[in-house]
Amino acid sequence: MSESRSLVGALAESFAEVIQDVDADIGENRTYGAGIGPHDEDDQIDALVNAVRERDLFDGTIATAKADATAVRYPGGQSADLYLEADGRSEYCEAKLFRFQKANGNPYAQEFSKVFNPYQDRNPRSFIHDIEKLAAADIRHPKTFLGIYYRPVDGAGTEITSREIADKFAADVAHWTDYSISIDTVARFSDLQHEVHHRGAVLTWTLDDQPEQFF
Template structure:
């Protein structure tokens, strides 16, 4: 377990503890190949949370947008992707899949724009705008951001390490928004069964200017 500052960072490390099992059990996503890598972000995160729950690895509560939609709503009616609670602490988390290659190793322009496009502020909103959405929401709890990153094995991007992509995203957020985020956890995984989506890390950032919590 890393020395994470947030509950989300702790959960990221737990995701890595169970990802091999989830990879074997989740099955294929249509014709894109076996394993967790080809699945969409909601399915990946929900499967990882379900396995953490099954093994009772986290002594708190984790709610996901897919399985616990009523538990992740903001007071304004918006929703987060994850809500994590333990011992009176509560964190709202936005999540996005960092997968920049398709299952056939071709570059995924859509996958890249869903993360980095500063102009994509409507559905599907880019992760940069997800940061703004959560940062500016009237929630007096810790705000975090999580991304499963699949580092290419062949082709462009093989040299881009997980921490480097985490730093790149934090820099882009600072460049294109009024907010700053800090890297909280980089939890590496490797050896998954898909030929393309087999290694990477669960990345976590936290908002630097956290709101004062109301108790």
């Protein structure tokens, strides 16, 4: 296991370790080009989890919303994107793509809104409201969050680092909600085959005010 504070942080580091192999094997998504970057969120998470399992990089159980909807469900009839168990611990995790350029390099305003829009509180909720949803849920497990950030290679945003995006999102959560999160992991990757979705990082955060019953 890694030295990350969270299970999902350890998973993020494993994602960064296998992402080039997944990128080479996943194939094209319709007309958007080869590699993992153009695929949708559930497919990316599921492919990365499967690769981590195959290489035995996570000593525990991982359930995804795509592969096992029952395992990620929690009281109240809602679901997370990931559920992890290892070393006697367990976590619920919300995940989102931080992919702000289309496959042709043009800005992707809709995807930016899915992460940062503080007003988008109905399906599809923005990631800010996903944080709020899980943070408010009555579950007695640590609550964590994961983003796969594709850092632009050309055009606007090329200078924005993975750490800066992670800081920005944490600041927005604190500004727009009653909750706060802290950066746990920034696991960088590069040299993917798509010319736009070519580099970035797997980001994770932990909820600052974890359920007291857990400790």
